[in-house]
Amino acid sequence: MSPLAMLAGSVGAIFMLAGAAWALRLGGARIADADEASRTADDIVSGFEAERAVVASDGQAAIVHGRDGSIVVLKVHGAHIAGRRLARPVEAVLVPDGLRIATGERRFGTVTLRGVTEF
Structure with a gap:
């Protein structure tokens, strides 16, 4: 041949x-809007009650605020959405792309919410 x-x-x-x-x-996978982010956070984290959410402009990440003051950081991981509950972000920094949140968890890593300037 x-x-x-x-x-x-x-x-x-x-x-x-x-x-x-x-x-x-x-x-x-993609996080379509704040409602989907809130539902996903409620589903992923047992006992979490979402109050409001901010979704990255590219739909690849979101931050969801809970009624108890904690937050859930979501990120797209392949065909799924992964999330971690944080008492507070270890580090939240504005970068040219948007807001970068260091979760403090090595395996989950840092999450960048593109197009987001505050949370």
Whole structure:
């Protein structure tokens, strides 16, 4: 088989896999709005009662304020939304992209809410 035929076959297989992932709605999760962020935080964190939420302009992160003063930071992780409850952010800093929150949890990491200037 010629190298050109092998290349064409490989590219075709990549497009088929990408199409299958798109059809199965794999990846590409997004937080649509503040209502969805509030519902998600309530679902992820047992006993949390959302009061208000701020969603990043790209839908990849959100911060949800609870009735008890705690917050839940949400971020898109593949096809799912992950969240962590914080008594307070370890660090919240305005950066050119928006608001960066350091959760203080190594595995969850830092979350940037693009387009957000306050919370």
